[in-house]
Amino acid sequence: MFAIFRIPRNPLLRIGALLSAGWLAACQPMGGFGPNSGPSIDTSAPVPVALLVPGGSGKEGEETLARALQNAAQMAISDLQGVKIDLRVYQTGGNAQLSAQMATKAVDEGAKIILGPVHAENANAAGVAVASRGVNVLSFSNNTAIAGGNVFVLGSTFPNTANRLMRHAASQGKKRTMIVSEETTAGQVAARAIEGAAARAGVSIVGRASYAFSQQGVATAVPQIAGRIKAGDVDSVILTADAAGALPLLAQMLPDSGAGPDKAQFIGLARWDIPPATLSLPGLQGGWFTLPDPGLSRQFEARYQAAYGEAPHVLAGLAYDGVAAIGALVRSGNPDALTKAGLTQSQGFAGVNGVFRLLPDGTNERGLAVAQVRNGEAIIVDPAPRSFSGAGY
Numbered sequence: 001m002f003a004i005f006r007i008p009r010n011p012l013l014r015i016g017a018l019l020s021a022g023w024l025a026a027c028q029p030m031g032g033f034g035p036n037s038g039p040s041i042d043t044s045a046p047v048p049v050a051l052l053v054p055g056g057s058g059k060e061g062e063e064t065l066a067r068a069l070q071n072a073a074q075m076a077i078s079d080l081q082g083v084k085i086d087l088r089v090y091q092t093g094g095n096a097q098l099s100a101q102m103a104t105k106a107v108d109e110g111a112k113i114i115l116g117p118v119h120a121e122n123a124n125a126a127g128v129a130v131a132s133r134g135v136n137v138l139s140f141s142n143n144t145a146i147a148g149g150n151v152f153v154l155g156s157t158f159p160n161t162a163n164r165l166m167r168h169a170a171s172q173g174k175k176r177t178m179i180v181s182e183e184t185t186a187g188q189v190a191a192r193a194i195e196g197a198a199a200r201a202g203v204s205i206v207g208r209a210s211y212a213f214s215q216q217g218v219a220t221a222v223p224q225i226a227g228r229i230k231a232g233d234v235d236s237v238i239l240t241a242d243a244a245g246a247l248p249l250l251a252q253m254l255p256d257s258g259a260g261p262d263k264a265q266f267i268g269l270a271r272w273d274i275p276p277a278t279l280s281l282p283g284l285q286g287g288w289f290t291l292p293d294p295g296l297s298r299q300f301e302a303r304y305q306a307a308y309g310e311a312p313h314v315l316a317g318l319a320y321d322g323v324a325a326i327g328a329l330v331r332s333g334n335p336d337a338l339t340k341a342g343l344t345q346s347q348g349f350a351g352v353n354g355v356f357r358l359l360p361d362g363t364n365e366r367g368l369a370v371a372q373v374r375n376g377e378a379i380i381v382d383p384a385p386r387s388f389s390g391a392g393y
Contacts, residue, residue: 038339046084050106052116056091068313076323083327096121100129115322127151140318147362154318158190162197164368170201174236178207181240190240226259242270243278251283261286280376290368292353293384300352321351354384
């Protein structure tokens with residue numbers, strides 16, 4: 001695995017795994033939920049909202065995440081004007097069985113909607129547990145395999161990111177791309193997301209390459225990848241790898257093989273600014289990747305730091321967004337605000353990382369900015385949209 005790489009020229013290969021929602025084995029979404037699925041609410045009284053967090057396991061990372069999600073949710077509640085949310089926090093211990101039990105308990109105690117859990121199998125279990133009760137679940141997962149029925153995912157998804165990148169590539173005249181992905185479940189799903197996004201944007205997939213998820217796997221695959229790039233008909237290369245995986249090695253070996261960013265536009269499906277040191281890799285200079293609206297993200301981070309004395313977890317904003325969406329819907333005074341039809345309103349919601357909206361299939365669309373790596377910094381070259389009324393939406 002990449003965590004044990006020892007390449008003197010590339011110390012970034014020793015970077016630890018990033019904290020994220022994670023891409024887990026596909027779970028089965030629930031069906032049978034129509035557009036009016038969801039409980040009626042009394043908008044004149046505090047609306048009971050359950051927040052399922054991964055606390056109670058004793059694991060430091062999960063406890064830190066649980067605290068951050070609760071803090072961000074409370075911050076969002078304090079920002080609501082004229083709307084009262086009765087937030088009830090339930091600890092899931094980070095496991096599926098307890099997630100299902102806590103979801104059931106929350107609904108028994110009056111919850112009209114559930115925020116969380118984080119991990120895909122836990123969110124799926126919570127959704128199954130309350131599906132027959134007509135309660136929707138806004139999970140913090142990014143795994144679209146669990147989306148559908150009464151389960152929505154709030155995390156940034158591969159299809160959403162791929163759509164943004166392929167639209168930008170097409171607008172810049174880059175219409176012949178090559179996909180380079182790892183031979184993992186996440187890599188395969190990411191590649192399919194890119195293929196769909198390319199088709200929608202009018203970009204042709206002229207090459208595909210994959211590698212075993214190991215140092216040797218990358219080293220073995222690089223000559224073939226480099227040869228395809230140097231053939232001359234590829235104008236862009238989209239990499240699914242992140243800094244905790246193969247990205248640093250690819251960023252070193254492809255240029256060394258004569259197939260660097262001078263031969264084709266490099267594009268990253270993952271965040272290249274996490275950790276920031278990744279931006280200093282010579283092989284990524286000039287490359288494109290997406291990130292949430294940086295101005296809004298910085299505002300949230302500063303407010304959170306001031307309120308709680310620590311930086312927010314990378315997923316904390318999802319809890320804020322969930323509460324903000326619920327608050328906006330409750331403010332409408334519509335007793336059916338938390339039905340599937342209400343949650344999927346086309347204008348979407350304003351979140352701490354930008355605009356977002358929930359889609360009828362349980363996935364989401366988020367307004368993302370496109371950044372280019374220049375001299376070790378991420379420079380915004382295509383700002384994030386502030387609404388879904390512009391071109392391309």
